[in-house]
Amino acid sequence: MFKHKNICMMSVLASAVALSACQPQKAEPQPEQEKPKAEAPDQSMKLIGDSEELSLSIPNCDGNSCPEITIERLNTNQQFIDSFIDDEILKQLGQILSVEPAQDRMQAAGSEAAAASDAKSELAQVETPKIKLEKQTAPYMQAFIKLDKELKDLNSAQKISLMIKPKILNAELPLATVVLNSSSYLGGAHGSSAQQYYNFDLKAKKLVKLDEIIEPKQKAALDAKAHEAFKVWVMDSKLADSVQEYEQAWKFKRSDNYYLGKDGLILQYAEYEIGPYVVGLPRLTIPYEQLKGILKPQYFPAAGTQPASEAKAAS
Known part of the structure; x- marks a missing residue:
C-alpha cells in the first residue's frame, strides 16, 4: 500500500515537471537602446549675445556733480560683428572727446611696450576683446576726467556724462541689425545724442550698405x-x-x-x-x-x- 502511494506521488511530480517545461519562458530583458541625440540647431545664421559693460576707472567723487560714463560692447557668437562694433565705439569716442596728440602717442607707446612684455612672458594673461577695448579707451577716459577737472576748477556745478551702448535689433535673416546708441553732455547749453544702425549679412560676414x-x-x-x-x-x-x-x-x-x-x-x-x-x-x-x-x-x-x-x- 505504502509502495503504491510512493509510485503515485512520483507520477504526479513527474507530470508537474513535464508541464512546467512546456510553459513558455519569459524573454530576458534587453538593454534599452539609446535614443539618438537631437542635433543642435545651427546658430551660425543668427546673432546671439548681449552687451557687456567695460570696467572704467573713475576717481572717487561725492556729490551731485560727479561725472558719469558708461561704455558697453557687444559679446556675441559673431566675432566679426563684435570687432566691427568695437572699432565704431572708438570712432564715436573720438568724435565726442578730443584726445591730445601727445597723449595719444603716449598711449600707443604704452600699448606697444605692454604687448612686447606680454609676448616675453609665458604666463601672460590672455587679452580678451573686452580688456583690449578697455585699454584702447584709456586716452578718452583721461580726456573725460581732465574735462571734468577743468569745469570744477571754474567752480562749475555741471555734471558731465557720456554713454555708448550697442543693442541687437534683428538677430537673423535677411539682415542682422545692431544699433549703437550714444549720448553725452560735456557742458554748455545742451547735450547730444545719436543712433547709428549697422546691418550685416551673416553668411557673407560683411556690412551691408x-x-x-x-x-x-x-x-x-x-x-x-x-x-x-x-x-x-x-x-x-x-x-x-x-x-x-x-x-x-x-x-x-x-x-x-x-x-x-x-x-x-x-x-x-x-x-x-x-x-x-x-x-x-x-x-x-x-x-x-x-x-x-x-x-x-x-x-x-x-x-x-x-x-x-x-x-x-x-x-
Missing part, C-alpha cells in the same frame, strides 16, 4: 520716395507752413543710416541733419508697399515672419 539692398538704377526712385516721406514729416510735425518754406533753411537729403523696420525701410537722421535741435533725431519710414521694384526681393519681410523690431530711442 543701403545701396546694396536697392535694385540697380533705382537710387533716384528711392530718393523720390524718401523726399515724399520727408514732406509728410514736415507737415505732420508742423515745422512750417509749407515744405518749400522749410527747405529754405533745412534742405532734404537722403540718409544712408538705415534698417529694415516692421512697417518699412527706416532712414535715421542725426541732430541738425534735416532740422533744428528741437526735432531730435528725425526718422523717415518708407512703407514696403512703396518699395516694390526698388528694394531687392530678399529684403522684403517674408510672409508669416516677424520683421526686424522697431528701435527704441536711447533714454
